[in-house]
Amino acid sequence: MAEPPRARSLLAQVFGFSEFRPGQEDIVSAVTAGRNTLAIMPTGGGKSLCYQLPALCRPGVTVVISPLIALMRDQVRALRAVGVEAGALTSGNTEAETEEVFRALDEGRLKLLYMAPERLAAGGTAAMLRRIGTTMIAVDEAHCVSQWGHDFRPDYLRIGDLRRALDVPLAAFTATADAETQAEIVTRLFDGQPPETFLRGFDRPNIHLAFAPKDKPRDQILAFAARRRGLSGIVYCATRAKTETLAQALREAGHPACAYHGGLDADERRHVEMRFQQEDGLIVVATVAFGMGIDKPDIRWVAHADLPKSIEGYYQEIGRAGRDGAPAETLTLYGADDIRLRRAQIDESLAPPERKAADHGRLNALLGLAEAVGCRRQSLLRYFGEDPGPCGNCDLCDRPAEVFDATEAVRKALSAILRTGEWFGAGHLIDILTGNATARVRERGHDQLPTFAVGRELTKPVWSAVFRQMMGHDLIRPDPERHGALRMTDAARPILRGEQPIRLRRDVLDARARPAVKAM
Numbered sequence: 001m002a003e004p005p006r007a008r009s010l011l012a013q014v015f016g017f018s019e020f021r022p023g024q025e026d027i028v029s030a031v032t033a034g035r036n037t038l039a040i041m042p043t044g045g046g047k048s049l050c051y052q053l054p055a056l057c058r059p060g061v062t063v064v065i066s067p068l069i070a071l072m073r074d075q076v077r078a079l080r081a082v083g084v085e086a087g088a089l090t091s092g093n094t095e096a097e098t099e100e101v102f103r104a105l106d107e108g109r110l111k112l113l114y115m116a117p118e119r120l121a122a123g124g125t126a127a128m129l130r131r132i133g134t135t136m137i138a139v140d141e142a143h144c145v146s147q148w149g150h151d152f153r154p155d156y157l158r159i160g161d162l163r164r165a166l167d168v169p170l171a172a173f174t175a176t177a178d179a180e181t182q183a184e185i186v187t188r189l190f191d192g193q194p195p196e197t198f199l200r201g202f203d204r205p206n207i208h209l210a211f212a213p214k215d216k217p218r219d220q221i222l223a224f225a226a227r228r229r230g231l232s233g234i235v236y237c238a239t240r241a242k243t244e245t246l247a248q249a250l251r252e253a254g255h256p257a258c259a260y261h262g263g264l265d266a267d268e269r270r271h272v273e274m275r276f277q278q279e280d281g282l283i284v285v286a287t288v289a290f291g292m293g294i295d296k297p298d299i300r301w302v303a304h305a306d307l308p309k310s311i312e313g314y315y316q317e318i319g320r321a322g323r324d325g326a327p328a329e330t331l332t333l334y335g336a337d338d339i340r341l342r343r344a345q346i347d348e349s350l351a352p353p354e355r356k357a358a359d360h361g362r363l364n365a366l367l368g369l370a371e372a373v374g375c376r377r378q379s380l381l382r383y384f385g386e387d388p389g390p391c392g393n394c395d396l397c398d399r400p401a402e403v404f405d406a407t408e409a410v411r412k413a414l415s416a417i418l419r420t421g422e423w424f425g426a427g428h429l430i431d432i433l434t435g436n437a438t439a440r441v442r443e444r445g446h447d448q449l450p451t452f453a454v455g456r457e458l459t460k461p462v463w464s465a466v467f468r469q470m471m472g473h474d475l476i477r478p479d480p481e482r483h484g485a486l487r488m489t490d491a492a493r494p495i496l497r498g499e500q501p502i503r504l505r506r507d508v509l510d511a512r513a514r515p516a517v518k519a520m
């Protein structure tokens, strides 16, 4: 089911997220449509958005019942910061705050009213909520209604009465998934009438996960497609131009393939969508514009020719494969250029600083996944709040990564960066480290530095991998104001000071470089 376009544009404009998290989209649709819902999502999965966003799409006021005053205040503050009219009625309010909430309610400005459950015990609350035009009730931490749970809050038992009194839809959220708690929630909050229930872990166990550093990326994609000839697949690219050239290359290799991006006119796009839906074995080479409305259950593979922009985007895009539950495969390519590009996109956006920081964080999470040393699915699902064991269906479960103690190499790299004033890119720094006295190195006197040639034991490709992984671990960042010169981040300080070791992956390194690494 596609979410209303309004929800997606609010997702971006108000909350600053480019993709829904797993499960959010369907829950948002149900809640916005005014159906009673029960959503069970792991902590950190993004429950609040599932009632905040519908609240903005619906007329009237959404009342949010939440047990933690501090959390309510945080949420209200965060909502106000992005321009959403929200207020809280809690025992922690000052008189002025409460007055302000009522003023906003009277003026019909408020969209979300947070309320502690204790408030339900006070007489007149239901009448007040009716008067202010409440059109939905959202219940956070709905398991607090369970008398057997350790979070039991007696006042939660009044929520059922409130729902009956107001006769509005209710959306209940919890991270506690056991069947008993669920049943109790249905009895007490929904009078035993089963609501639409969303209980979906984030795992898509039939999708094989794999990442590879770029090394002649076009050949890598062609090889991946060649092994899946005749199977429908999607290749995601970062730019429109690349979708065209890669589609061309695939056609030359004998695959039916077409490009898809926002620059095509609506007819052309519809034509590709239709062909993809109807034909077997078509490859669509696309920007992220492709996929939203696609409901094809038997997409057998998804490849990323470039690194996606966040872990959410990655999950969403690979999630288009294997909806029928049959095995599907994915491959995500990434390189130092991708990292630079994505960082630059974030830095150059007009978003406020906190949002940029959050975007860097989401990119870091994806890079952590790319350079993971253990099961990829574990890293992915942990990010979304689940904690499974190793999956047996990812490249790192198939073949564990070899890691090596890279502490010395990283310290040498950091020292080269610092001694050159954080004004250079990886190429020049690697020349210094490997003792390659290029004209540029000599001109700057960098062949006189104590760091000159201290990294001779590693080859150039190994150093490239080390620098890329350092970017992946967010130890260094390109500075857009210095033409992408690498600068050290705070995360690197403990390593530089020798307080913290770091291990990097060896098996992603160029084959030619292996002997050099083994000699360390």
Ligand code: ADP
Binding pocket: 017, 018, 019, 020, 021, 024, 041, 042, 043, 044, 045, 046, 047, 048, 049, 312
């Ligand atoms: P929960 O209540 O399920 O524990 P939250 O609602 O607090 O989780 O959300 C957890 C984090 O996920 C928050 O930092 C939130 O900003 C972030 N988040 C929620 N939805 C998205 C999304 N679609 N894309 C990126 N981040 C999101």
Ligand code: ZN
Binding pocket: 375, 376, 377, 378, 390, 391, 392, 393, 394, 395, 396, 397
């Ligand atoms: Zn695994």
